[in-house]
Amino acid sequence: MKDWLRKHPDVRTIRVAASDLNGQARGKRIPARFADTVVSNGTRFPMSVLNLDIWGEDIDDSPLVFDSGDRDGVLKPTERGFMPMPWLDAPTALLPIWMFHENGKPYEGDPRHALRAVLDRFKARGLTPVCAVELEFFLIDDSGRTLEVPVSPRSGRRRKAAETLSIRALDQFDTFFTDLYDACEEMDIPADTAISESGLGQFEINLMHCDDALRAADDAWLFKMLVKGLARRHGFAASFMAKPYEDYSGSGLHVHFSVLDKNGDNVFDNGGPEGTDMLRYAVAGCLNAMPGSALVFAPHANSFDRMVPGSHAPTGISWAYENRTSAIRIPSGAPAARRIEHRVSGGDVNPYLMLAAVLGAAINGIEDGKEPPAPITGNAYSADLPQIPGDWKTAIDTFEGCSEIARIFSPELVRNFVLTKRQELHYMQELTPSEQVTIYLDTV
Numbered sequence: 504m505k506d507w508l509r510k511h512p513d514v515r516t517i518r519v520a521a522s523d524l525n526g527q528a529r530g531k532r533i534p535a536r537f538a539d540t541v542v543s544n545g546t547r548f549p550m551s552v553l554n555l556d557i558w559g560e561d562i563d564d565s566p567l568v569f570d571s572g573d574r575d576g577v578l579k580p581t582e583r584g585f586m587p588m589p590w591l592d593a594p595t596a597l598l599p600i601w602m603f604h605e606n607g608k609p610y611e612g613d614p615r616h617a618l619r620a621v622l623d624r625f626k627a628r629g630l631t632p633v634c635a636v637e638l639e640f641f642l643i644d645d646s647g648r649t650l651e652v653p654v655s656p657r658s659g660r661r662r663k664a665a666e667t668l669s670i671r672a673l674d675q676f677d678t679f680f681t682d683l684y685d686a687c688e689e690m691d692i693p694a695d696t697a698i699s700e701s702g703l704g705q706f707e708i709n710l711m712h713c714d715d716a717l718r719a720a721d722d723a724w725l726f727k728m729l730v731k732g733l734a735r736r737h738g739f740a741a742s743f744m745a746k747p748y749e750d751y752s753g754s755g756l757h758v759h760f761s762v763l764d765k766n767g768d769n770v771f772d773n774g775g776p777e778g779t780d781m782l783r784y785a786v787a788g789c790l791n792a793m794p795g796s797a798l799v800f801a802p803h804a805n806s807f808d809r810m811v812p813g814s815h816a817p818t819g820i821s822w823a824y825e826n827r828t829s830a831i832r833i834p835s836g837a838p839a840a841r842r843i844e845h846r847v848s849g850g851d852v853n854p855y856l857m858l859a860a861v862l863g864a865a866i867n868g869i870e871d872g873k874e875p876p877a878p879i880t881g882n883a884y885s886a887d888l889p890q891i892p893g894d895w896k897t898a899i900d901t902f903e904g905c906s907e908i909a910r911i912f913s914p915e916l917v918r919n920f921v922l923t924k925r926q927e928l929h930y931m932q933e934l935t936p937s938e939q940v941t942i943y944l945d946t947v
Contacts, residue, residue, distance in 0.1 A: 504542045504598075507585040508535060513594040517585070519546055521578055521600045522614055522724055523553045524920050525802070526853035527946065530578075530600065538585075541598065545579040553602060553613055554919045557803070557946055558930075562922045567612075576602040576610050583721055589686035590732030599721065611913035614855035615717065621863040621911060622716055628869070629765040632862050633842075634719040635712035639754035639850050640730055641747055642676060642704045643740045645944060650747055652704035653739035665701045665751060672699035673706070679737045683708075686729055692722050701815070702751040714763065716858055723756070723854035731945065744943040745801070745849035746808035753809030754850035755816060758861055759834070761842040762869075771841040776824065778833060778841045780872075785843060786822050786831055787875035788868020788907075789861065793820045793830060793847065795905025797891050798898040798924060799860040800848040804931045805943050807894055809849050812884040817846055819888030821879045828883035830891070847891065851947035856920075863911030899924045 508514060517538050520530035529552045533541060551567040553576075561568050578600040588595045602610040609616040625632055644653040644661075652661050655675035666672040673680060680697060687694040693711035700707050710726065713719040727743055734741035746753035762770045762781070771782040801807055809816045815827070822831035832844040845861045868875075879886055892898040902908055903921045912920075931939060 504580060504584040505539055508538055508596065511587075511594070511596065514596045515593065517541070517596045517598055518588065519578065519598045519600050521553060521602060522853060522855055523555055524612075524614055524853060524856070524923055525555075525557055525947070526614075526724060526727070526855075527555070527559070528728060529553065529555070535596070538598075542580060545577050546600065547575040547577055549573045550576040550602065550610060550612065553610075554923060556923055556927050556930075557942060562919070562926055565919065565922055567919070577605060578602050581615070581721070583718075586690045586725075588732070589689055590729060590736055599725075611915045612919050614853055614859070614916070615720070617912055617916055618717060618720055618855045618859040618862075620913070621859045621866065624866045625762070625862070630770065630869075631714055631763045632716050632760050632865075633712050633714045633763060634716050634758060634760045634858060634862075635710060636719060636723050636854070637707055637709045637755075637757040637759075638723060638726060638743065639700055639705060639707045639756070640741050640743045641702060641754065642679070642706065642734060643742055643747060643944070645740045650940070656737075663703065665703060665705075666699045667701045669699045673697060679734065682737070683730065683733055686733060687726070690725060690729060692726050692729070694726070700752070702754070703748055705751070705754065712759070716862060720854045720858045727854075740944060742944045742947075743850035744940070744947050745803065745806040745851045747940060747944065749808075752815050755809075755846065756848045756850045756852055756854070756857065757844055757846050758848070758858065759842050759844045760862065760865070761840070762865075769839060769841060771843070772838045774838050776835060776838070781869060782833070782841065782843065783875055784868045784872050785865040786868065787873050788866065788871065789831055789843070789845060789864045790820055790822060790875055792860070792864035792867060792905070792907035792911065794889075794892060794901050795908040796860040796864060796902070797847075798902035798920070799856045800852060801895075801898060802853070802924065803851055803943060803947060804895055804928070804939055806849050806851055810891065810893065816849075817883065817891065818893070819883050819886060819890055821883050821886065821888050822875060823878045823880065823883070826879070826883070829879055830883075833878075851943065860911060864907065867907055867910050895924070895928055899928065
């Protein structure tokens with residue numbers, strides 16, 4: 504890590520940052536000449552900092568604050584090391600960090616450690632998840648009283664229409680996307696295909712599959728930070744909020760995953776289109792945990808505006824082969840690439856918690872070895888299905904009391920997340936929808 508800075512002598516300052524429960528980057532700015540100390544010894548800030556609400560305020564009744572004296576955690580660099588921050592004017596490096604107790608034990612309220620704990624369960628069985636994420640986001644002009652698609656740098660006009668898979672829509676913002684891909688190269692984020700989506704100024708970029716789920720979550724977290732920062736350099740906003748426009752589809756964050764055994768073979772592949780018993784067990788686990796996981800997949804007030812019938816976001820708990828109306832889709836294609844696509848999450852999720860919930864549910868199912876219900880066919884919206892919680896309060900209560908969630912997340916993380924979301928629910932009820940959009944536009 505220290506060698507990276509020596510190879511980049513123009514970097515004068517660094518940022519050290521960890522993800523809080525809402526996926527917000529929390530940390531410090533440090534002169535580069537003191538970076539060696541951070542690499543060797545880490546840094547410190549209160550444990551409560553990873554448990555702030557969406558406004559960055561303490562949780563009123565959290566035991567992490569006054570009851571414990573607001574004690575410090577020790578933040579150590581992750582395996583990622585230093586990387587540039589191409590959205591800033593001055594050459595700057597980012598050092599991702601995660602939290603530990605004074606005795607070196609991982610802090611269980613850290614969302615990155617929550618994912619690590621799930622991966623330890625796979626490792627104990629000689630299994631390795633392979634993940635890829637698809638991130639949808641909007642480019643938005645938020646300079647006026649209402650949100651609009653930005654003026655195209657090429658034409659000088661606003662194209663106020665949905666343009667699904669439109670090359671023209673991509674070309675209208677070619678300078679932004681060129682800079683974005685260059686920045687992904689600099690940060691070693693594996694950005695692949697970009698498409699225009701059905702929303703107003705909406706796009707999707709896929710990140711390449713990765714056999715290190717912690718790195719896949721890092722990539723998604725860093726990518727969201729990069730897209731939002733770089734858009735501001737181009738004079739507009741980028742937002743991953745679930746539903747910025749009432750009349751257009753919202754943004755999702757879909758994850759594809761398979762599982763490899765010790766020999767590197769895909770345990771979901773049986774040589775045919777239907778997949779193995781292990782695939783069905785993983786599906787069953789995902790379905791069983793879906794009611795309790797809804798708070799992770801839809802963590803904000805605005806999240807549930809996306810999850811309505813006919814909106815390209817699932818509302819019923821189901822699985823299917825090659826069917827995008829279901830919550831769990833088994834894509835077609837070569838058997839060696841047989842995988843599960845989990846389609847519930849909005850773009851506003853914390854990637855670490857989302858992957859922990861998805862993979863944790865899958866390993867629950869693999870451990871239990873139980874069959875799921877039959878796959879559906881046709882339109883899931885018109886089928887008689889058990890429903891994903893459709894409002895924020897129900898999702899909070901279900902998360903708190905779900906036995907499947909208790910197998911995935913530590914009691915401390917469950918408590919902290921519930922306290923956070925109940926505080927946000929209380930204060931969000933005092934705001935108008937437009938005020939809520941203002942809060943979420945840049946944060947999530």
